[in-house]
Amino acid sequence: MSDSLSSLYGGRGIALDYGKGSRVFDTNGREYIDFLNGHGAMLFGHADPVLTAALEEAARHVWSGGAGLDSPVRDELAEELSSIVGGNGRVFLTNSGTEAIEAAIKLAVSINPKRPRILACRRAFHGRTCGALSVTFNPKYKTPFGNFIAKAEHYNPEDLAAHIDENVAAVFMEPVQGEGGVFPIAPEIGRAVSEACAKNGAILIADEVQTGLGRCGAILASPLAGMSPDITCVAKGLAGGLPAGAAIWKKELGDFPSHSHGSTYGGNELVARVAIAALKHIRNDKLTEHAKSFGEFLRARLAKIDSPVIKEIRGLGLLNGIELEIPSLEVIRPLQENGVLALAAGPRVLRFLPSFAATERDGEEAAVKLEKTLKEISK
Secondary structure (H helix, E strand, C coil): CCHHHHHHHCCCCCCEEEEEECEEEECCCCEEEECCCHHHCCCCCECCHHHHHHHHHHCCCCCCCCCCCCCHHHHHHHHHHHHCCCCCEEEEEECCHHHHHHHHHHHHHHHCCCCCEEEEECCCCCCCCHHHHHHCCCHHHHHHHHHHCCCCEEECHHHHHHHCCCCEEEEEECCEECCCCCEECCHHHHHHHHHHHHHHCCEEEEECCCCCCCCCCCCCCCHHHCCCCCEEEECCCCEECECCEEEEEEHHHCCCCCCCCCCCCCCCHHHHHHHHHHHHHHHHCCHHHHHHHHHHHHHHHHCCCCCCCEEEEEEECCEEEEEECCCCHHHHHHHHHCCEECEECCCCEEEECCCCCCCHHHHHHHHHHHHHHHHHHHC
8 A cells, every 4th residue: 555545544454356245355365254345335245246247238338428418327327316215306426425415515505595504413424525524523534624614513413403493504414323433313313303404494414325225224224213304415335336426305405506516427327327226236136124134133143242342232234333442443453364354433433334245154253253353352
């Protein structure tokens, strides 16, 4: 890894060569259970045959025709995305989650231009571009750029509804706070925030970049959290690991002012064809049901680990957090040495992000290797 990339992301000391299903292999031929999955982008696992066939077919057509041209493929993807919010949605296609959040911010403030306040949750993570940073909570991401980002207000989720009034343009909320420690939002909190937004004319924006598209055991996690969003942002896994995202909103909200937003690559035909195949794959093969059942199995198995280091197991579907008594970064590298790839979710939470391809065998083996790793660290 180059010095600049290492300073930004940190080094794992391995380079991946190829993968199949829930497993990946490094350039030395070593096998790993992949519960990292490209920070959640590889929602379908590796070399999924449905998506591989879709990509091969897409490569024979136009790759990127430009947003100003008509595109039946882009229109079909927009229809598929609209259907997941009840068929009453407009769609803006992006390359990533943070771009979807940026689009949602611009749309919300263009709809409520005279309202000066934007609210979000403590522990929230919404991205690292300057607009998204304004609603991200952790100061470590924001401090170097403080003079160049807007000032959003952050409250504990349970206190958020009480701070929503007629001066609030938008409220951002994750159904499960992933980066912030894998904390699912209680349905009563989601309902209270939704009702306060509706009462005061504030726009509720659901950040489903990590939670959406079946990962949490439903096509969207917002209903599981009691939320009724006006705008929904999705990305990770939308095209099976290719760069793709979207902001989806209720038609009655209106639209962007003419020429006020855009994206060169967003909705390009190559990625759009794969995204269409991915959404149909989720629906036709009942992948949300697998996510729900596997997540329940995995959390139950992890709860059986005999270790004083584990404080709590929590999550929804394929988004799982293991709260520890020690820093999570002390576990990730030794766990990798034992053949499991995972990532942190805050200073003391280990995050497991298995894909739709994960099996009970993977869950059992990952639990055994985590218990072994924790015992080795304790010694």
